[in-house]
Amino acid sequence: MSIDTAPVPTTAADTSIGFEASIAPLMQPLLAYFARRVLPREESADCLSETLVVLWRKRASLPSTENELHAFAFGVAKGVLANHARGRVRQSALGNRVRDEVRVSAPSVVDDDVRDALDALATKDRELVQLIVWDGFGVAEAGALLGIRPGAARTRYSRAKEKLRASLAAPND
Numbered sequence: 001m002s003i004d005t006a007p008v009p010t011t012a013a014d015t016s017i018g019f020e021a022s023i024a025p026l027m028q029p030l031l032a033y034f035a036r037r038v039l040p041r042e043e044s045a046d047c048l049s050e051t052l053v054v055l056w057r058k059r060a061s062l063p064s065t066e067n068e069l070h071a072f073a074f075g076v077a078k079g080v081l082a083n084h085a086r087g088r089v090r091q092s093a094l095g096n097r098v099r100d101e102v103r104v105s106a107p108s109v110v111d112d113d114v115r116d117a118l119d120a121l122a123t124k125d126r127e128l129v130q131l132i133v134w135d136g137f138g139v140a141e142a143g144a145l146l147g148i149r150p151g152a153a154r155t156r157y158s159r160a161k162e163k164l165r166a167s168l169a170a171p172n173d
Contacts, residue, residue: 019059022066023052026073033077038084050080117167124148125160132157 011141034044054076055062063069118126124146131142144152 019056019062022069023055023063023073025066026070027052029070030077033074034081043084045083047077048079050083051077054080091124113168117164120167121160121163125156125163128153128157129160129164149153 008041027048031044031048034047035041038044051073055073057075063072118129121129128139128142128146128148131137131141131145135142137145138155139157140150143150143156147155148156
């Protein structure tokens with residue numbers, strides 16, 4: 001006499017096939033629920049997928065009747081929507097803080113003459129100057145970022161500064 005110790009599914013939602021079959025009719029209504037409430041609308045699919053993950057994790061305790069499952073799924077969706085809204089508020093607050101920080105610390109718009117003078121430099125020299133002057137790196141650090149040895153970086157930076165001085169001192173045509 002053998003005893004089968006495998007758990008017997010008590011509802012259709014206890015098996016993966018049963019779960020899919022019981023949740024499939026809810027997907028369109030849930031997506032519509034999110035599409036009417038979530039901006040940008042593209043994020044409504046993300047909310048639906050989060051809802052489905054929660055339902056999957058709770059599949060062993062899902063209600064067995066269709067009406068109860070419908071109400072339960074929409075209850076989960078309401079929680080996902082609340083989490084999404086809180087996340088958007090946090091994201092917006094962080095974006096505002098970053099924008100404020102950038103306004104305070106970002107250099108002013110580069111003058112056209114300076115931009116033209118920088119554009120006249122070789123690409124590596126231009127990037128070296130920008131890393132040093134705009135981004136606050138030391139010459140050796142900026143050189144290392146660009147794959148240039150410290151001695152070569154100092155030489156290139158010195159030559160680039162001379163070219164910039166000459167270019168900015170020349171009369172504009």
